[in-house]
Amino acid sequence: MMKLKICGLKHPDNARQLLTLAPDYLGFIFYKKSPRYVGEPADLDWVKNLPGPTQKVGVFVNEDVEIMKKTAELLDLQVIQLHGEESPEVCSFLKEEGLEVWKAFGVDEDFDFGKTKPYAGVADKFLFDTKGKNRGGNGVAFDWSLLGKYEGETPFVLSGGIGPLPLTPKGEPTDFQVSELRKLWRSDNRASEGSPSGVRGLTVLDINSRFETEPGLKDFNLVKKFKHELFS
Numbered sequence: 241m242m243k244l245k246i247c248g249l250k251h252p253d254n255a256r257q258l259l260t261l262a263p264d265y266l267g268f269i270f271y272k273k274s275p276r277y278v279g280e281p282a283d284l285d286w287v288k289n290l291p292g293p294t295q296k297v298g299v300f301v302n303e304d305v306e307i308m309k310k311t312a313e314l315l316d317l318q319v320i321q322l323h324g325e326e327s328p329e330v331c332s333f334l335k336e337e338g339l340e341v342w343k344a345f346g347v348d349e350d351f352d353f354g355k356t357k358p359y360a361g362v363a364d365k366f367l368f369d370t371k372g373k374n375r376g377g378n379g380v381a382f383d384w385s386l387l388g389k390y391e392g393e394t395p396f397v398l399s400g401g402i403g404p405l406p407l408t409p410k411g412e413p414t415d416f417q418v419s420e421l422r423k424l425w426r427s428d429n430r431a432s433e434g435s436p437s438g439v440r441g442l443t444v445l446d447i448n449s450r451f452e453t454e455p456g457l458k459d460f461n462l463v464k465k466f467k468h469e470l471f472s
Contacts, residue, residue: 242425244467245297245397245446248276250456252286257460259292261467265319265444266290267297270311275455276448281311288315297321297342305333312339321367331362340364342397346371347382353390360394367446370400381417384424387442395443398424403450404462418469421445445470 247267249255255266268278268287278284287296295318300308302324312320320334321342331341343359344367345351356366368390370382381401390396402417425442449455451462 242442242470243444244470245444246451246458246463247297247299247399247446247448248274248452248456249458250276250278254457254460255286255290258458258463259290259294261460261464262292263294263467265295265297267299267321267446267448268315268317269299270303271299271301271323273301278456281314284315295319295340299323302326305330308334309337309339312337322363323367323369328358328362331359335362335364342367344369344399347386347400349383349386351386353392356390356392356394360392363394365395365397365443366392367397367399369446384420387424390440392441395441397444397446398442399446399448401450402445402447403466418466421470 243264245265245267246258246263247265248269249258249266250268258266268284269276270281271277278287290296296316297319298308298311298315298317299321300323308320311317317339319340319342321344322331323344326343331343334341341363342365343356343363345356347368348371351371359366368382368387370380384398387398402421447463447466451458451466453459
């Protein structure tokens, strides 16, 4: 079954409220240049003490491995998401420390999926995001048909621009890309069964900026509606 990650949280009450929707992952950004930077780890006891089985993902950009390790230990992070130019050796180090590792790649029409090959075996998942001026959170989806070019065995997270489509005159979203995402998921299932067409390896959807009222603050009702429509 497809899993859901809600990323870019930085408000304790908002994160606790979203936990009532039972997402599989919550993401916290430790990149200081991001408008969703969650803060210094020493000040984040609320992250460490979040209840329930939802796994916590720490998002880093070209950070020192010892800092990532210590942050994970301090805040009880289960997953490290690497959103910079980190090497396979960095992934291997974190994996050997018992952490799940996701390596992100920015995708556009010119992206070569062969760039993922050196990370096979040292990254638990790849994350395919839209290539843009920011390190994630650009709010724009790439052409998902490009995923058909991915031939690797490592499962992946789909990120970038997932969220409500243009609003109705009453100010309500017309759709949440649910039909497109379901087609992609069914296509992925066919690929895993040996079909020559379709993508392979899609396991997690990563939502972020399209569900915000401001950077780092998610609209609970929008997330709730999206999750209900996607999984019902």
